[in-house]
Amino acid sequence: MTDTSRPGHDRTDPALSVIMGERRQLINLAYRLLGSLAEAEDAVQETYARWYAMSPSQRDAVESPGAWLTTVAGRICLNTLKSARARRERYVGAWLPEPLPEPAEWAADRTDGTAADPADRVTLDESVNMAFLVVLESMTPAERVAFILHDVFRYPFAEVAEVTGRTPAACRQLASSARRRLHGLRDPKPPVAKQAGVVRAFKAAWEAKDIEALIGLLDPDATAVADGGGLVMAFLDPIEGAEPIARGWMEIADRMPTGMTLLERTVNGRPGLVARLDGVVVTVFAFEVVDDRIKQIWAVRNPEKLRPWTSG
16 A cells, blocks of 8 residues: 655654654544544554564565555454444444544543543544544445545555455445445535534524524424433434424423533534533534535434543
């Protein structure tokens, strides 16, 4: 695979070049493949563990450390995706990807007390918006890996085949199938400023408990999905239709404890909302806005998925 090491690195120390030049690339790749920052970090850690498990002479024999790391990380992610299907069948309620904030909103510290590494931050673009990631979840592991490596990271199918263990022709078919699943997401979306205006209006109507205004902001066929992971209260089944969603949000408003605040924030590169209770992020809301109305709402409440968000 293509060596993505940055120019100017000391080529006499491949390990240093790998650490300095490849970690962010690997995190970005693994998050898009897995939809989980925690799992992405684990995959990258395992990739480095395999690199350092080799002898110095074996590492020196690797012509392109960046290519080697990408291949190994891709294979680890592929295996993780295969095993994740069984785990997610046992998951309480809907499983949603981990939402990510803007870089400025990234939590200053990890739960283990260590400072957040800028190399662990995911670049926010159209390939990480929540709608995109949710559709990726519907793909087979091989489809997802082939599509992300080829269409997002621009690896040739011959190199994708090294990761998937399939022929380049088979990988081409996998990517084509993945594109068909994503067909509806390629339609033009309102400008970000207009999306932000719709989300802002939704926030205002919610806070005012104006159910008619909420219904007017929702697409008639809108769907709302929540992810509490069985750790916190969340509705287990999707809510479908503008009026049922509006009524559900009215119930949430009635139950909001004192000290709860709603803030406008960017979620995976799109306008969203964050609920804080006494300064701690407890829910992240992502939205898909189509034709000036909200088509999808994703509410992530599982505290294990909110690590990257600033608290306090």
